[in-house]
Amino acid sequence: MRNIAVKVSYDGSKFNGFQTQPYGRTVQDEIEKVLRKITxxxxxxxxxxxxxxxxxxxxxVFHFFTNSSIPVxxxxxxxNTILPKDIVILTAxxxxxxxxxxxxxxxxxxxxxxxxxxFPAVLGRQYRLHHPQSLNFVAMQExxxxxxxxxxxxxxxxxxxxxAHHVRTIYEAKLxxxxxxxxxxxxxxxxxxxxxxxxxxxxxxxxxxxxxxxDIKHILERCDRSLAGPTxxxxxxxxxxxxxxxxx
Amino acid sequence: MRNIAVKVSYDGSKFNGFQTQPYGRTVQDEIEKVLRKITxxxxxxxxxxxxxxxxxxxxxVFHFFTNSSIPVxxxxxxxNTILPKDIVILTAxxxxxxxxxxxxxxxxxxxxxxxxxxFPAVLGRQYRLHHPQSLNFVAMQExxxxxxxxxxxxxxxxxxxxxAHHVRTIYEAKLxxxxxxxxxxxxxxxxxxxxxxxxxxxxxxxxxxxxxxxDIKHILERCDRSLAGPTxxxxxxxxxxxxxxxxx
Numbered sequence: 001m002r003n004i005a006v007k008v009s010y011d012g013s014k015f016n017g018f019q020t021q022p023y024g025r026t027v028q029d030e031i032e033k034v035l036r037k038i039t040x041x042x043x044x045x046x047x048x049x050x051x052x053x054x055x056x057x058x059x060x061v062f063h064f065f066t067n068s069s070i071p072v073x074x075x076x077x078x079x080n081t082i083l084p085k086d087i088v089i090l091t092a093x094x095x096x097x098x099x100x101x102x103x104x105x106x107x108x109x110x111x112x113x114x115x116x117x118x119f120p121a122v123l124g125r126q127y128r129l130h131h132p133q134s135l136n137f138v139a140m141q142e143x144x145x146x147x148x149x150x151x152x153x154x155x156x157x158x159x160x161x162x163x164a165h166h167v168r169t170i171y172e173a174k175l176x177x178x179x180x181x182x183x184x185x186x187x188x189x190x191x192x193x194x195x196x197x198x199x200x201x202x203x204x205x206x207x208x209x210x211x212x213x214x215d216i217k218h219i220l221e222r223c224d225r226s227l228a229g230p231t232x233x234x235x236x237x238x239x240x241x242x243x244x245x246x247x248x
Numbered sequence: 249m250r251n252i253a254v255k256v257s258y259d260g261s262k263f264n265g266f267q268t269q270p271y272g273r274t275v276q277d278e279i280e281k282v283l284r285k286i287t288x289x290x291x292x293x294x295x296x297x298x299x300x301x302x303x304x305x306x307x308x309v310f311h312f313f314t315n316s317s318i319p320v321x322x323x324x325x326x327x328n329t330i331l332p333k334d335i336v337i338l339t340a341x342x343x344x345x346x347x348x349x350x351x352x353x354x355x356x357x358x359x360x361x362x363x364x365x366x367f368p369a370v371l372g373r374q375y376r377l378h379h380p381q382s383l384n385f386v387a388m389q390e391x392x393x394x395x396x397x398x399x400x401x402x403x404x405x406x407x408x409x410x411x412a413h414h415v416r417t418i419y420e421a422k423l424x425x426x427x428x429x430x431x432x433x434x435x436x437x438x439x440x441x442x443x444x445x446x447x448x449x450x451x452x453x454x455x456x457x458x459x460x461x462x463d464i465k466h467i468l469e470r471c472d473r474s475l476a477g478p479t480x481x482x483x484x485x486x487x488x489x490x491x492x493x494x495x496x
Contacts, residue, residue, distance in 0.1 A: 121257070
């Protein structure tokens with residue numbers, strides 16, 4: 001059996017998330033349908049993690065096993081020819097049989113974008129949270145710094161999380177402005193359920209002056225989801241990159 | 249009667265163009281419907297020009313007359329509250345009764361974007377023409393320079409044009425790369441039917457080596473549409489700005 005790792009991008013607007021669900025269109029279903037057509041096998045794919053309904057990706061990774069002899073460099077174009085337009089395969093490489101898109105992942109990077117303009121920029125507004133009320137950029141940057149390092153992120157995790165523990169390490173977290181668009185970029189060894197969206201929602205509190213920057217740290221320490229801000233809407237979030245010890 | 253000038257942006261993906269048509273959803277219809285609701289008058293709007301089905305705008309301008317006493321600064325928010333998400337009003341100003349969005353326009357700027365990546369960048373692909381085949385950037389820049397100045401643009405005008413003459417002045421034309429995205433930006437005193445898209449289609453011929461840069465000039469001089477390249481697809485085109493002697 002060959003093990004193939006694939007980097008995929010998708011526009012999450014019209015998906016009920018990445019992972020197969022009882023109802024709704026999912027990225028996984030669309031990809032498996034096409035892979036089964038190409039490999040003539042009952043192929044399952046395994047992603048680095050699920051993304052929620054409405055969340056986008058420019059660098060999601062999955063792997064699958066196949067006996068098909070299709071040349072690996074043909075896989076992206078073969079899939080893209082059949083896939084719907086909101087999924088684009090970027091690369092495919094043959095990997096060791098022990099490679100697992102989730103278990104082998106070293107780092108993930110998410111990006112959340114807000115549009116701070118009085119009115120939303122119409123082109124691509126479906127990829128940005130519109131926040132026209134005034135925000136304190138520097139206070140948000142200051143608050144954000146407290147999430148870097150190893151922490152128990154329970155306060156910034158959905159109460160619907162099924163994970164036993166929420167300790168994760170954040171390697172880098174930055175807030176940058178590109179004109180009226182502000183990008184939050186967070187890189188860590190893993191993320192709990194709704195973690196980036198809850199951090200964003202709490203940072204907005206800081207930006208609005210409802211909380212002080214240091215409160216990001218205080219909330220973190222209390223391990224209580226009810227203290228953090230609202231979960232920011234899914235459509236501003238992009239899974240930007242998943243890093244491994246090999247190049248995908 | 250007050251005369252109100254309005255700057256509007258729209259995502260053209262789901263419109264059958266700007267102007268009212270016998271069939272299909274149009275930007276004009278959507279705006280007039282909302283204006284009539286707000287002014288309680290049978291309001292017609294007059295734009296700087298129509299845009300074709302699929303073409304976007306970040307700076308279209310229209311004007312309308314009204315007896316309504318609504319404060320002008322309230323107009324954008326009042327309209328945006330009701331308008332569909334793919335139309336966003338940016339500004340509204342009260343103007344002299346002689347102001348006409350089309351006749352008073354001094355300059356227009358259009359932007360056409362191509363994505364030269366092997367596979368399309370999925371987020372916002374609906375706003376870019378994907379052109380994965382290799383293109384000669386410098387040759388395209390060189391060819392583009394020939395359209396600057398006053399010319400008869402018949403060769404770069406749809407044969408369905410109903411205009412008596414096609415002489416227009418281009419003040420500036422540039423091709424710039426933003427990574428894999430290449431932006432064509434053209435500013436002129438006016439544009440004939442499909443002019444920017446036909447220039448883009450012909451520039452792609454130059455980029456592919458099917459034509460030499462100087463051919464842009466030769467084709468221009470012949471005043472024969474059949475000599476120019478194909479009309480590039482509408483979805484890569486944005487009406488970026490319409491300039492007047494006042495600030496809209």
